[in-house]
Amino acid sequence: MKQFKTILKFELLGYFKNKIFVGVTIFLVALIALIMFFPRITPLFSNGKNNTSDRAVMLISLDTGLITDSAGAHTVESAQNMTDVFAPAFSDYDVRMTKGGLEDIKNEISSGKAKCAFVLHSLTSYTYYVENLSMSDNNTSIADNVLQSVYQINAMTQSGLSLAEAEKILQIPIEHTTESLGKDQIQNFFYTYIMIFALYMVILLYGQMVATNVASEKSSRAMELLITSAKPASMMFGKVIASCIAGLLQLVCVFGSAFLFFNLNKGEWGDNQIINSIFNMPFDLLIYMLLFFVLGFFMYAFMFGAIGSTASKLEDINTSVMPVTLLFIAGFMVVIMSMAEGNVDSALMKICSYLPFTSPMAMFTRIAMSTVPFYQIAISVAILLGSVIGVGILSAKIYRVGVLLYGTTPKIGAILKSVWKA
Helix, strand or coil, X not given: CHHHHHHHHHHHHHHHHCHHXXXXXXXXXXXXXXXXXXXXXXXXXXXXXXXXXXXEEEEEEECCCCEECCCCCCEECCHHHHHHHHHHHCXXXXXXXXXXXXXXXXXXXXXXXXXXXXXXXXXXXXXXXXXXXXXXXXXHHXXXXXXXXXXHHHHHHHCXXXXXXXXXXXXXXXXXXXXXXXXXXXXXXXXXXXXXXXXXXXXXXXXXXXXXXXXXHHHCCHHXXXXXXXXXXXXXXXXXXXXXXXXXXXXXXXXXXXXXXXXXXXHHHCCCHHHHHHCCCCHHHHHHHHHHHHHHHHHHHHHHHHHHHHCCCHHHHHHHHHHHHHHHHHHHHHHHHHHHHCCCCXXXXXXXXXXXXXXXXXXXXXXXXXXXXXXXXXXXXXXHHXXXXXXXXXXXXXXXXXXXXXXXXXXXXXXXXXXXXX
């Protein structure tokens, strides 16, 4: 135990003295502070005026002074009417009418003077011009709804209804309430995604650091001196637990500062649903996140440490840990794709919830975005905990044999044979 404490303390001090570790932590905290204080900072760069010229310009052009449908039956009486119709629907744009020709419109968009343009041929036909069509561009959908409403109102008024009656029919408000008996996936999506991504980054980063540190000590022959003064198991567990504590402290610094800065600027963010949902994580979910983080980290860190002990050269680490890395990435991709599809209770996700290599992410995602019976959570945690203990014991034995193997990287069969004999 004394050897373990000494190694643990030494490894922790190594992390805290590491300029990259400290620098990355400070950078992430500063970045979080910049994001959280953004609503307070932006007014400092403006003159306090709500200048509509700061908004992207949208051009509206008409083929003729009057707009008619394909049958020539329904009209909009003036070009200004179309600007008045489009402006409320596109509140993020500075909607302007233009009398320029098609080439003038294209030149304004290409030069950046205008973001986009609608050239209206009739109430049922238009051409949309934009420089680069974004995947999130839904302007045509909005324009379709606007023109469809105008067409319907014109048809009703020409059928004898007044303009007020036609607008009342089309704009009748629909009231609805939604009552979720389980989890609200939309509300929980953002903080679940952030936590899964943080778990992914920390496990890969610190797991590979464990493997690299072991291989570095071995390649420099320092391992031969260390192995005579400390038990291999103490060295293995000391390195892994130290890296886990360092990673956990880094996460606490980053997310703790984010929570602090958010509360300092909570009033500035107002009703921003995305930001508010991220910081409204239930306390029990935070406990589950810490539990699965620690167990998942130990699972992969033990494997990375054992693999690192078998590498004779530091250059061999990336190749050696590739199978474990690919296994972890595959689990991450399954979880992310299930979240994107909104189906976190698929058969594949349920299977992954019990596999110890994927359960830290899969089960946590199901808990956050679905209703999971407690017995399933207990089974998943029990399997994961038992696997961590088993992998830890096996990794310690591989570590004890691997640190003394030099030359060509040994085969898995040879390593297991040596472990069995030992």
